[in-house]
Amino acid sequence: MTGSSRFETLIIGAGMSGLAMAIRLQKAGLPFRIIEKANSVGGTWRENTYPGLSCDVPSYFYSYSFEPNLDWSHRFSPGPEIRDYFERVATKYDLLKHIDFGETVTGARFEEGAWTVETSGGERIRANALVDATGPLHIKNYPRIEGLDSFEGTLFHSADWDHSVDLAGKRIGVVGNGSTGVQMMAPLSEVASHLTMFQRTAQWIFPVGNKRYSDSERKWTRRLPVLAWLTRQFYKRIFDLASVGVTQEGFWRKRMAKGCREYLASVADPELRRKLTPDYEPGCKRLILSTRFYPTLAKDHVDLVSEPIERVEARGVVTADGQLHELDVLVLATGFRPHEWGIDNVVGVDGMSLKEAWAQGPRTYRSITMPGFPNYFMIVGPNSPIGNISVIDVSETQVQYILDCIQLLVGEPGRVLVPKREAAEAFQSDLREAMKGTVWVTGCTSWYLDPEGTPTLWPWSAKHFHDLMRHPVLEDFELIEPR
Numbered sequence: 001m002t003g004s005s006r007f008e009t010l011i012i013g014a015g016m017s018g019l020a021m022a023i024r025l026q027k028a029g030l031p032f033r034i035i036e037k038a039n040s041v042g043g044t045w046r047e048n049t050y051p052g053l054s055c056d057v058p059s060y061f062y063s064y065s066f067e068p069n070l071d072w073s074h075r076f077s078p079g080p081e082i083r084d085y086f087e088r089v090a091t092k093y094d095l096l097k098h099i100d101f102g103e104t105v106t107g108a109r110f111e112e113g114a115w116t117v118e119t120s121g122g123e124r125i126r127a128n129a130l131v132d133a134t135g136p137l138h139i140k141n142y143p144r145i146e147g148l149d150s151f152e153g154t155l156f157h158s159a160d161w162d163h164s165v166d167l168a169g170k171r172i173g174v175v176g177n178g179s180t181g182v183q184m185m186a187p188l189s190e191v192a193s194h195l196t197m198f199q200r201t202a203q204w205i206f207p208v209g210n211k212r213y214s215d216s217e218r219k220w221t222r223r224l225p226v227l228a229w230l231t232r233q234f235y236k237r238i239f240d241l242a243s244v245g246v247t248q249e250g251f252w253r254k255r256m257a258k259g260c261r262e263y264l265a266s267v268a269d270p271e272l273r274r275k276l277t278p279d280y281e282p283g284c285k286r287l288i289l290s291t292r293f294y295p296t297l298a299k300d301h302v303d304l305v306s307e308p309i310e311r312v313e314a315r316g317v318v319t320a321d322g323q324l325h326e327l328d329v330l331v332l333a334t335g336f337r338p339h340e341w342g343i344d345n346v347v348g349v350d351g352m353s354l355k356e357a358w359a360q361g362p363r364t365y366r367s368i369t370m371p372g373f374p375n376y377f378m379i380v381g382p383n384s385p386i387g388n389i390s391v392i393d394v395s396e397t398q399v400q401y402i403l404d405c406i407q408l409l410v411g412e413p414g415r416v417l418v419p420k421r422e423a424a425e426a427f428q429s430d431l432r433e434a435m436k437g438t439v440w441v442t443g444c445t446s447w448y449l450d451p452e453g454t455p456t457l458w459p460w461s462a463k464h465f466h467d468l469m470r471h472p473v474l475e476d477f478e479l480i481e482p483r
């Protein structure tokens with residue numbers, strides 16, 4: 001922090017949210033710096049490189065509203081294309097010079113009216129505002145399976161894909177059938193001699209194909225950018241309706257369930273269909289969009305194993321029925337630990353750490369700020385509508401809200417903003433009440449639930465989110481002037 005009148009913001013993470021925050025601060029003429037643990041931008045799209053990776057939000061909607069890409073290749077474009085998009089945006093806005101790559105934030109403490117942030121490189125940075133843009137899906141979940149270390153084939157987590165391994169002709173096993181496991185099955189089936197998916201809980205699949213845009217569609221979209229805008233509006237509307245479906249009982253929830261059940265009924269083999277049939281409501285876990293998964297499972301050299309995994313041994317996976325499934329490669333598509341929000345060691349006023357403040361599960365004021373943590377903002381924090389709408393839309397909206405908060409502080413050195421405890425408690429109480437009507441509490445386990453079993457999602461519509469995010473409600477905050 002140079003000069004007392006310069007208000008500086010430190011952003012943690014150069015993924016989709018961190019870049020959006022940086023661009024908004026830059027446009028507002030406010031100084032910022034980004035600390036990024038890796039050596040390039042792109043967050044989840046840099047870390048995940050597994051075969052078949054794509055985004056389950058249509059690309060024309062999964063891109064910044066202010067930076068449309070007029071040339072997406074597919075409805076759900078492949079991961080590398082999305083990563084290229086973020087790299088292009090970072091370059092276009094000249095953000096790279098503001099990013100400290102290869103540095104991890106090891107702790108942050110609020111003291112004397114500002115944040116002191118420590119990095120793995122031993123630096124101590126003072127910042128007036130701290131924006132945590134680390135996102136919920138980056139700490140890998142390694143399953144506790146007996147004997148995992150004894151496997152003599154190749155073993156890796158889906159977010160650590162080992163591209164040096166030639167998969168051709170290999171016997172491949174995939175543990176986990178979330179969005180990640182499902183997406184990789186079709187491409188793996190094209191190279192594996194045998195492919196086995198180990199399923200612990202069946203998943204609902206909603207059939208949406210990944211359309212490739214034709215040359216002429218791409219040409220017309222490049223010529224007429226309004227077509228990209230119209231496509232975006234179309235998908236936004238669909239997601240608004242999906243958002244209603246997951247948060248309220250009624251027509252749209254029934255429609256979603258019908259689509260899933262009819263698609264499941266199309267699986268011809270009764271035994272496979274039985275294994276694929278979930279015992280909970282569609283939408284309770286994050287719905288998976290695919291038209292390739294069921295046909296892949298129907299291939300002769302592909303198996304779906306629904307017997308629980310008992311242990312792993314040198315040659316493969318042993319299931320509860322005593323069968324050894326011999327494998328050359330075992331992929332852990334076992335997801336992430338989303339409830340370890342934020343960076344470790346964030347200490348607010350009174351020496352209270354974020355971990356202590358959230359001992360009973362994450363509690364925020366409108367997903368972004370926390371009592372006791374002045375000038376601290378989270379993007380895509382707990383209870384953001386990540387199960388309802390495009391996460392880029394969530395980020396952009398929260399970024400604008402955070403900018404509005406920062407604008408209240410700029411020009412008044414030492415001024416801090418912190419939400420009132422009553423405001424956070426009222427928000428939490430509203431959340432708990434609204435959660436009762438959502439599909440996420442209808443009886444399943446998922447990464448949406450915190451350790452106490454409460455969904456960390458947004459239980460209202462996308463419209464309500466945008467309404468609440470329109471601008472900070474000043475009465476809900478304390479604006480503290482320096483002594």
Ligand code: NAP
Binds near residue numbers: 055175183200286333
């Ligand atoms: P996930 O949805 O959390 O799925 C993890 C899978 O691993 C589940 O099937 C889980 O089974 C299984 N599993 C975990 N521990 C296990 C164990 N000990 N033994 C056996 N099975 C175990 O993770 P994900 O598929 O990586 O997806 C996470 C989220 O990332 C998605 O919901 C989505 O938001 C995002 N994502 C998005 C895209 C995209 O297209 N945008 C693509 C990939 C991921 P249970 O169901 O029984 O727990």
